[in-house]
Structure formats: C-alpha cells, structure tokens
Amino acid sequence: MIKKLLIANRGEIALRIIRSAQELQIKTVAVYSTEDVDQLHVKFADESICIGPAQSVESYLNVDNIISAALSTNCDAVAPGYGFLSENASFVKNLEEVGLKFVGPSSEIIEMMGDKIAARNLMIKNGVPVVPGSDGKVESEEEAFEIAERIGYPLLIKASGGGGGKGMRRVFRSEDLKREFNAAKSEAIAAFNNGDMYIEKLIVNPxxxxxxxxxxxxxxxxxxxxxxxxxxxxxxxxxxxxxxxxxxxxxxxxxxxxxxxxxxxxxxxxxxxxxxxxxxxxxxxxxxxxxxxxxxxxxxxxxxxxxxxxxxxxxxxxxxxxxxxxxxxxxxxxxxxxxxxxxxxxxxxxxxxxxxxxxxxxxxxxxxxxxxxxxxxxxxxxxxxxxxxxxxxxxxxxxxxxxxxxxxxxxxxxxxxxxxxxxxxxxxxxxxxxxxxxxxxxxxxxxxxxxxxxxx
The missing domain is CATH 3.30.470.20 (ATP-grasp fold, B domain)
Structure with missing residues (x-):
C-alpha cells in the first residue's frame, strides 16, 4: 500500500483525497500556492509545502516544483484529482522517471486517450460506436467543406487535444463553417498548444x-x-x-x-x-x-x-x-x-x-x-x-x-x-x-x- 501521498491539487478535491487516504492510514502532503496558505487542505494534511505564487502556471501547474515537493517529503505517490495536471501525460512521464507512482493511468494511456482523433480511431477499430465524422484530423478549410458535404449539417468542430468545451464549435450553415473552423482552431492553439481539429456530425438535442x-x-x-x-x-x-x-x-x-x-x-x-x-x-x-x-x-x-x-x-x-x-x-x-x-x-x-x-x-x-x-x-x-x-x-x-x-x-x-x-x-x-x-x-x-x- 502507498505509504505517503502528495496531493497535487487544491480546494474540495484535495480535501476529498486527504480524507480517503487518511482512512487507509496513508500519510498525506498538501501543496499550496501563496494565495492558498489558509485553505483547509493545507490544515488537514499531515504535512504541507508551498510550491509557488498565486498564478497556476507558477504553482499548481509547476511540474518541477511539485515533483521536488514529493521527493523532498519522501512521498511514494502523487494524486492529481481533476483539472490542473490530472491529464498531462508529460507530467506523468516525469513522475515515472523519478520513481513516483501516479494515482491514475500510465502516461501512454493518457496520451493516447487525450488525443481525441487517436481515441476515436481506436474505438472504431474495437467496435465501439462513434459519431459519424472525419477519419482523422482536418487540415484545412477546404477539407472541412468536403466533410460537411459528405456527412451533412449540423456539424461539431472539435479540438483533438481539447477539453472543457474549449476549441469546440457548432455549425448549422455552410456560410458559418469557415469562420467557426478558424475560431475553434485558434482557441485550441491558445488553450492547448495543439491546433489539430476534427469534425463530427452534431447530434441534435442529445x-x-x-x-x-x-x-x-x-x-x-x-x-x-x-x-x-x-x-x-x-x-x-x-x-x-x-x-x-x-x-x-x-x-x-x-x-x-x-x-x-x-x-x-x-x-x-x-x-x-x-x-x-x-x-x-x-x-x-x-x-x-x-x-x-x-x-x-x-x-x-x-x-x-x-x-x-x-x-x-x-x-x-x-x-x-x-x-x-x-x-x-x-x-x-x-x-x-x-x-x-x-x-x-x-x-x-x-x-x-x-x-x-x-x-x-x-x-x-x-x-x-x-x-x-x-x-x-x-x-x-x-x-x-x-x-x-x-x-x-x-x-x-x-x-x-x-x-x-x-x-x-x-x-x-x-x-x-x-x-x-x-x-x-x-x-x-x-x-x-x-x-x-x-x-x-x-x-x-x-x-x-x-x-x-x-x-x-
């Protein structure tokens, strides 16, 4: 059994993990930003360590600081909760390389299922029903129009590396396709540094x-x-x-x-x-x-x-x-x-x-x-x-x-x-x-x- 667990998160999910870990007699380490010094997860964990200033990129998304905190407190596992680094394959790979367990799947699985196009193709191969759409990533506006003509409107444009509704647009008319495709692509690049897009038939009122x-x-x-x-x-x-x-x-x-x-x-x-x-x-x-x-x-x-x-x-x-x-x-x-x-x-x-x-x-x-x-x-x-x-x-x-x-x-x-x-x-x-x-x-x-x- 895990002996000591670092919780790489904040708020209610950090508290949720701490409670279950303590009931399993697992020691817990909370991380926090300077903004969160008075948060309950900091008080309830067995130990706590500051990992940076308020901005997420310098604290809860700071991979080096989180791994250093886990190693310096002799943790043997890291629990991510949801959000932040919970589906970051690179973070998990870094944990694996230094011998820390990740409370979740392997970096390979996260990477595979995080790529919506790869995941879709894997499901098709294994007989899991998917919404009709593009066979792979859509490279251009011209290709988007070709797919639209084949599967018909309304359409859903989606970012391959997306989540949380970002990089996603619904299109009901051909005259809106170019604008929405480019808007979704720009949003995906800004949010995920990945502009790969695919298109599905929009299931109305699902x-x-x-x-x-x-x-x-x-x-x-x-x-x-x-x-x-x-x-x-x-x-x-x-x-x-x-x-x-x-x-x-x-x-x-x-x-x-x-x-x-x-x-x-x-x-x-x-x-x-x-x-x-x-x-x-x-x-x-x-x-x-x-x-x-x-x-x-x-x-x-x-x-x-x-x-x-x-x-x-x-x-x-x-x-x-x-x-x-x-x-x-x-x-x-x-x-x-x-x-x-x-x-x-x-x-x-x-x-x-x-x-x-x-x-x-x-x-x-x-x-x-x-x-x-x-x-x-x-x-x-x-x-x-x-x-x-x-x-x-x-x-x-x-x-x-x-x-x-x-x-x-x-x-x-x-x-x-x-x-x-x-x-x-x-x-x-x-x-x-x-x-x-x-x-x-x-x-x-x-x-x-x-x-x-x-x-x-």
Whole structure:
C-alpha cells in the first residue's frame, strides 16, 4: 500500500483525497500556492509545502516544483484529482522517471486517450460506436467543406487535444463553417498548444451520459453505473444525476458493456469515465474518455456506496479491485449540484472575495464537498466552483425534493453564487420529468433567470 501521498491539487478535491487516504492510514502532503496558505487542505494534511505564487502556471501547474515537493517529503505517490495536471501525460512521464507512482493511468494511456482523433480511431477499430465524422484530423478549410458535404449539417468542430468545451464549435450553415473552423482552431492553439481539429456530425438535442469504470493491473474492469450530465452551460456541467431516466435495463447493460470494451481497447488502469451522447432514438455514441476522477464522482459513490478515491489508491498500490461486477448495486437516485462563485444575472461573471458567513446543508444522505468556511477566501486565480451538493433518495422525485431543501439551507454570504438558478431548474417541469437534453439551459435560460430572481 502507498505509504505517503502528495496531493497535487487544491480546494474540495484535495480535501476529498486527504480524507480517503487518511482512512487507509496513508500519510498525506498538501501543496499550496501563496494565495492558498489558509485553505483547509493545507490544515488537514499531515504535512504541507508551498510550491509557488498565486498564478497556476507558477504553482499548481509547476511540474518541477511539485515533483521536488514529493521527493523532498519522501512521498511514494502523487494524486492529481481533476483539472490542473490530472491529464498531462508529460507530467506523468516525469513522475515515472523519478520513481513516483501516479494515482491514475500510465502516461501512454493518457496520451493516447487525450488525443481525441487517436481515441476515436481506436474505438472504431474495437467496435465501439462513434459519431459519424472525419477519419482523422482536418487540415484545412477546404477539407472541412468536403466533410460537411459528405456527412451533412449540423456539424461539431472539435479540438483533438481539447477539453472543457474549449476549441469546440457548432455549425448549422455552410456560410458559418469557415469562420467557426478558424475560431475553434485558434482557441485550441491558445488553450492547448495543439491546433489539430476534427469534425463530427452534431447530434441534435442529445443527452450526455457517462459510465464510471474502475480497472486494475490484473485486467479486472467494472462499470459502476451511469451519470446523466446533460444540464450544461457552454459545455460546462451544472447538474448531474444517476441513474439516467431515459435508459431501460437492456440499453443500460449494452452501455456498460460498451464502456468496458472501450477501457479494454486501451488497456486502461485506474478510475476513468467513458463519455457518450445519447440521441433521441436512444442510440449512443462514444465521444471521449476522461482519464481521471471526475468532478461528479460523488454521484456514483452515493448510488453504489463505493469510495472511488480509495479504489484509486488501492489500484495504484498494485492491489486488485475490492469489488466484482456482480457486487455493484445501483440503489436509489442521486443528484449533484455544482455551487459556483458567479453571478448568473451578470452574464455568469465569476466572483471572488471573502466568505463572510457560511453554513452548509445537512440531513440524511446529504453531502456537501467544499473547501468553504466562514472567513474563507474565494480566489480570482482559480476555478469558480465552491463545492458540490450531493443528495440521494429512494426515488428521483425524492432526490429532487431533497436537493431543493439542501439548496434552501445553504448560506454563503460575501460572494454571489448560482444557488438560486440551480433551485429554479429543480422546479422546471421538463427537468422533473427527465425530459431534457444538453440544450436545456440554452433554450430556457431567460425563463430560469426570471424564476431565480423570484426565488431569491
């Protein structure tokens, strides 16, 4: 078993990893920027070490400083959480070279699945359904027009090395293709230093459904249910739930088997998420694989009662999975809402400052993963997510009612949040019926903002 673990992250995910590690009697080392000296992960870890100034590139993205911190504190493994360096193959390769274990897959797997074109081709080779599109990277505007003529509009232009919605554009008309192709390419180069693009047929009004998998080095792979992540704004998830109301048992079984086949295709190891779009006829298509723990992983933990971080640490330690597929039982319904420091009434402008007073929600099967406390500082240098409320109930309607109650309870004074927008969504009739797609927010935003003002 890992004896000492460095957590290469901050905020709620750093706390989440620390808790599971300590329950496994693994010593923990927190890293922090000068901006984060008073953060809870710094206080809760067994040791802490400053790795640079506030700017991420000089601290949480500073590979040399993080590796030096791990070596100087005699750690034998590094846990990345999500974001920052969690899917950086070069970082993982550097860890491997100095003998540090990475809580995640190998650098080769990260590199392979991080290249969306290579991942797509691998899935096709292994019989995993993919959205119709280009056979490889699209080199020019002329080639983009040829592909558009072949597969038809609407199209989705995507960056091969992208993520988080960057380098992605939807195109509904031929006259917009040139502009959007070049805009997506420029954004991809700026964000990922990689201008390779590919094109897919745009599945209109899909559900975004993902399957959580775990895999050990003994080729044991299990699927831990699915999550519906369709409530999104500009490709950023807002609400996630499990199970997906649109899937029947046969389609669910097929989806799990396909996710496991995708993981086997790349000899996957550790926790990962296989993401699909589900069209209006309930046909699903592979879109990508996230080679890390997801923000929304607690949704799966709530319905399966399996600690995914502990399983990650066991796998990294060379142990077998503690569960088999027949042991996995998805019970009840879970919903997660992401609480962000932003003002929805001001074009979702991120906010920063001191949290003057904080009170978190409680109750049976109610969880709030967050770094907040009264007096905590919300920094302008990092992601605006403050935490995640996760609830579980026997039925989906029960879970919706429980989440409404949790959102009513939470108090965050000092910065604006999206709390009441989430609350408004939970009263929308289409959401209650499960009749929603990734276009939900785009179509209903004005109506939801009006409701939000009424609820405040």
């Amino acid at each position: 559900k975004h459904v993902e399957v959580q998998i775990l895999a050990d080095k003994f080729s044991n792979i299990v699927a831990l249910g699915e999550r519906d992540c369709s409530i999104q704004r500009k490709n950023q998830k807002m609400i996630e739930e499990s199970p997906c109301v649109r899937l029947n048992d046969d389609k669910r079984k097929e989806l799990y088997e396909t996710a496991i086949r995708a993981a086997k295709a790349c000899n996957y190891e550790n926790a990962g998420t296989v993401e699909f779009v589900l069209d209006e006829e309930n046909k699903f298509y592979f879109i990508e694989m996230n080679t890390r723990i997801q923000v929304e992983h607690p949704v799966t933990e709530m319905v399966t009662n399996i600690d995914l971080i502990k399983e990650q640490l066991r796998i990294t330690s060379g142990l077998r999975l503690s569960i088999k597929q027949e042991d996995v039982k998805v019970e009840g319904c879970a919903i997660e809402c992401r609480i962000n420091a932003e003002n929805p009434l001001n074009n979702f402008m991120p906010e920063s400052g001191e949290v003057e007073f904080f009170y978190g929600p409680g109750g049976v099967n109610t969880r709030f993963d967050s770094y907040l406390y009264s007096g905590a500082r919300v920094s302008p240098y990092y992601d605006s997510m403050l935490g995640k409320i996760i609830v579980k109930d026997k039925t989906r309607l029960g879970a919706i009612r429980k989440m409404r109650r949790a959102l009513e309870e939470i108090i965050i004074d000092g910065v604006s949040t999206n709390q009441y927008l989430l609350y408004a969504i939970l009263f929308d009739i289409d959401f209650i019926r499960g009749n929603y797609s990734t276009s939900f927010i785009e179509e209903k935003l004005d109506e939801l903002l009006n409701l939000m003002e009424a609820y405040r």
